[in-house]
Amino acid sequence: MNDKKLKDLLKEQKQPDFRLEQITKDIYQKGIFDFDEITTISKDLRKILNEELSILPFVIKEVVISSDGRAIKALFELEDGNVVESVLISPKPETWSACISSQVGCAMSCEFCATGKLGLGRDLTTDEIVSQAIFWRGYLRENNIVGTYANIVYMGMGEPFMNWDNVKASIDILTNEKLGNFPNRGISVSTSGVVSGIKKFADECGQINLAISLHFATDEKRDKYMPVNKAYNLEALSESLRYYLAKNNRRLFIEYIMLEGVNDSDEDARLLVSYLKSIGKKQLVIVNLIKYNSVDDSFKPSSKKTVMHFKELIKSGGVPCTIRKSIGDDIHGACGQLVGKDKCK
Ligand code: SAH
Ligand code: SF4
Numbered sequence: 001m002n003d004k005k006l007k008d009l010l011k012e013q014k015q016p017d018f019r020l021e022q023i024t025k026d027i028y029q030k031g032i033f034d035f036d037e038i039t040t041i042s043k044d045l046r047k048i049l050n051e052e053l054s055i056l057p058f059v060i061k062e063v064v065i066s067s068d069g070r071a072i073k074a075l076f077e078l079e080d081g082n083v084v085e086s087v088l089i090s091p092k093p094e095t096w097s098a099c100i101s102s103q104v105g106c107a108m109s110c111e112f113c114a115t116g117k118l119g120l121g122r123d124l125t126t127d128e129i130v131s132q133a134i135f136w137r138g139y140l141r142e143n144n145i146v147g148t149y150a151n152i153v154y155m156g157m158g159e160p161f162m163n164w165d166n167v168k169a170s171i172d173i174l175t176n177e178k179l180g181n182f183p184n185r186g187i188s189v190s191t192s193g194v195v196s197g198i199k200k201f202a203d204e205c206g207q208i209n210l211a212i213s214l215h216f217a218t219d220e221k222r223d224k225y226m227p228v229n230k231a232y233n234l235e236a237l238s239e240s241l242r243y244y245l246a247k248n249n250r251r252l253f254i255e256y257i258m259l260e261g262v263n264d265s266d267e268d269a270r271l272l273v274s275y276l277k278s279i280g281k282k283q284l285v286i287v288n289l290i291k292y293n294s295v296d297d298s299f300k301p302s303s304k305k306t307v308m309h310f311k312e313l314i315k316s317g318g319v320p321c322t323i324r325k326s327i328g329d330d331i332h333g334a335c336g337q338l339v340g341k342d343k344c345k
Contacts, residue, residue: 001027001055001127009052013045021178027055028179031138056135057127058084063139064331071328074135078104078128082121086132086156088139089327094147096140100132102167103158108192110213111225112257114295114332115157123163129170132156133180152182154189155211159228161189161197168200171208184208190255195232195240202244210244211253211288212237216263217271225262238279245281252279254287258302258310269310273317287314287321293329 003024010019022040026032033056035041035049058076061083065072070090077083084101091097104121106113133152140149152174154160160167171187174180184207191197192213201210214237216222222229232240245252254276258264276285289311292301302310307323314321 001057001131002053005053006049009049013048015045023049024179028134028173029137029181031134031136031141033135033138056131057125058131060135066328066331071331072139073328073331074132074139076132076135078124084124084128084132084157086135087328088136090147091325091327095150096136096145096147097151097153098133098136098149099153099155100129101156101158102129102154102160102163106158107162108159109227110192112215112259112292112295112299117295118157120162123166124158126166126169126173129166130173130180133170133174133182151186151188153187153211159192159194161191161194161201164197164200168204171205188253190253192226192228193232193237194228195236198237198240198244202240202247206248206250209250209253211255212241213255214272214275215255215257215259217268217275221263234275238275241279245279245284250284252285254285255290256287257290257292258307259292260300260302260306262299264302264306264310266313269313269317273314273319276319277317282319285319287319288324289314289321290324291326293326 001024006023007020010023019041023038026038026040032038035046035053035055038046058078060074061077062075063072072088074086074088075083076086082104084104086101087099089097089099101124103123105118106115107120108116109119110116137149139145140147154167167189174182174187175184188209188211189201189205190211190213198210201208216225217234219229219233222234241252256263256272272287276282276287279285289307291307292299294301311321311323
């Protein structure tokens with residue numbers, strides 16, 4: 001929401017100083033998107049505010065719910081006509097996580113990712129990022145969905161570290177006690193390996209979780225499938241992660257998509273363990289094995305058996321490893337499937 005405009009309007013209407021805090025609290029902490037629902041202010045003021053200001057900087061074009069009810073995808077049309085997607089996922093009963101976008105499309109061109117195939121549209125503004133998270137808070141309330149809104153993950157469309165200023169500002173708003181009031185530890189940012197961003201993150205966001213989309217443990221493969229590696233190779237990445245771990249004694253999440261015949265052999269597991277050991281503090285590093293969600297015919301997901309075996313190899317190398325369940329792929333709301341249009345119709 002445009003807080004400055006709200007502040008000016010309230011001043012114009014000669015409202016007392018506490019009014020701004022009262023209204024913003026309802027918007028951010030209850031997820032209210034219509035001034036008419038803010039019943040602590042007069043009808044006349046509600047009418048004026050509704051005429052002059054819209055709380056969300058986008059229109060909700062569509063909301064699609066997965067067959068098991070554990071993933072809900074929303075399509076937002078921004079004021080300039082661009083569209084972005086955001087997903088609410090329930091990884092365990094009565095717990096909800098919002099997966100939000102930081103850019104329209106993405107410039108990083110990872111071969112396996114649907115968003116990457118779009119190229120970059122533009123960066124999202126701070127307000128557009130924050131409003132996705134606030135939208136889900138309101139959605140849960142309005143639909144009487146039980147459970148805690150526990151996590152916000154920057155794993156939707158876009159590379160957060162290529163839009164760092166706005167992403168950082170959005171984190172500040174979401175964690176501000178008087179605004180979003182989300183716990184720092186419930187927020188995670190995922191990067192494909194933008195080293196300059198990792199360093200800034202280490203300096204500026206000590207309490208927020210960091211996830212690295214590693215996927216390949218050799219420069220040869222990473223260069224081939226993730227062009228970001230040409231700018232920041234594995235050694236540069238490892239150095240930035242050492243810096244991060246030295247500054248913040250926090251868990252570091254390593255994302256690894258399992259691609260049949262590409263990165264799922266015993267040798268790949270060995271190389272992954274050895275790379276992660278080079279970062280040090282291996283008790284803080286945790287590998288999440290991710291099922292590849294189909295984007296086109298270039299890749300196939302590894303079989304369940306291979307994934308289980310790979311997990312055991314990583315664990316026997318002394319690195320904690322989990323298999324991440326894929327939620328929401330029937331609504332194209334799973335990782336790497338967000339493209340800003342609804343393919344379910
Ligand atoms: N751009 C950031 C954050 C968004 S991507 C990043 O890359 O980290 C969210 C996660 O989905 C990343 O780990 C990404 O590598 C993964 N992903 C991309 N395409 C995928 C696919 N087709 N199947 C499964 N995961 C995918
Ligand atoms: Fe961009 Fe992340 Fe997709 Fe790579 S995986 S193209 S960085 S959104």
